[in-house]
Amino acid sequence: MSHGTGFRYTRTVKFYETDLAGVVHFSNYFRFMEEAEHALWRAAGLTVDRAGADLGWPRVNATFDYKRPLFFEDEFTIVVRIDTVTARTIQYTFTILREDKTIGAGSMTTACAVRQPDTMRAVEIPADIVPRLKAAAGQSH
């Protein structure tokens, strides 16, 4: 694993992201992680939608540990880092902060894949993608 400050993505909680408990619904943290991932790709001059002919990036695993709730209109920051990389998968780690407080932390592992009739077949990640993502995240190689 390489170190670095990570890429920072900031936005505000929307009304429709809250639930009857008055806090952000736990499923939305997975959407927040994806938003930060895609913002990192854009910062690297990339997009998951056109990364190559027929390539997609299905999730292999996603996990999140919840520490504190987020409330409507809270401004929060997600720090994304590239963690373990294999020939066919990228693991991202995420920390969500509101000012100096940790809201929670999670990770997502994504495969590089081509579509098959009922599934996806993992293939090798094009060579330039990980270096560009790491550079955008401020991580040494």
Add this chain to the structure above:
Amino acid sequence: MSHGTGFRYTRTVKFYETDLAGVVHFSNYFRFMEEAEHALWRAAGLTVDRAGADLGWPRVNATFDYKRPLFFEDEFTIVVRIDTVTARTIQYTFTILREDKTIGAGSMTTACAVRQPDTMRAVEIPADIVPRLKAAAGQSH
């Protein structure tokens, strides 16, 4: 951990649960797990919304491993089981099936908690809840 067949919850994929990759968005599996959890509570004659004065059930952790995609109008079944229980937390495990194929598997750990100004304070789970959930899931105690 006690064994048993688990509680089964079945429904169909909605159009708005798919994304531009043509499959169910990965974040929705966390909503599916919660739906199955709440269906288990109802089968036990309980509801997370009125389990006791001021009690809530915030998530401590949620995780999911993805094996195969789900498509629009697929009928799928979620099998829920009660796994590790502590004085203040319940861990559920989930397996998602489409006919005889495993779509994926995950878990959620939930705390019994009372609301505090900026957070939740974990408290002991009322004594009757876990036995009733386990009975509804067909699990021996």
Add this chain to the structure above:
Amino acid sequence: MSHGTGFRYTRTVKFYETDLAGVVHFSNYFRFMEEAEHALWRAAGLTVDRAGADLGWPRVNATFDYKRPLFFEDEFTIVVRIDTVTARTIQYTFTILREDKTIGAGSMTTACAVRQPDTMRAVEIPADIVPRLKAAAGQSH
């Protein structure tokens, strides 16, 4: 406009469909209407996903009038009817009920269309679709 009892679709409010006001978020009524529309198609032996080569059903207009809120775990029924039909569009009307109370009512107008680079081009609706939908909704022709 033809008359008839309409097609009925019933389900229960999910936790993640509520917001911090403790009621179903207003945007979800548009998802409920679509669920009922697609259930009507399935009842007619059809699906919006494979209705013909390259055909899609983009929305032209959607509207809803809100009368009473829905709460977590409320069971509600949506009554769908086919209203105005033109060569290229279908207008559905919807009434949402909880027991004997009207929660609200709305409509959606959908075009039959083929995808163009940056938009959709409306085309004629295949001849068998509207009669089958009306039959499934119990409406005379």
Add this chain to the structure above:
Amino acid sequence: MSHGTGFRYTRTVKFYETDLAGVVHFSNYFRFMEEAEHALWRAAGLTVDRAGADLGWPRVNATFDYKRPLFFEDEFTIVVRIDTVTARTIQYTFTILREDKTIGAGSMTTACAVRQPDTMRAVEIPADIVPRLKAAAGQSH
């Protein structure tokens, strides 16, 4: 109705807002309108969440006319204006633009209300709210 340039709110389409047709799901336009409404409130130094003791802002009607689709990572702008105001309701109008193209237009009518056991009771809008919203939207009174 007063005239003016309106308040502008800009953001980018998220991956989870698309559906299998490859475009933004039609229900999300209602969330976009709400986001723009709440951004206008914040620009006016207000929030719908703490506008007064026990006050809420339930929807009376919401409608949208769709002209062109939005795609993943499209940047779009919502122009919000205050339209018809009564003692107890505010009607907002919205136009969604991507560069010089109109994506669609809609409106929402919202009541000022206090919570009752199974419904909301409309009450008079506090006197300072509409003038502040109109000022933030650049509208003459």
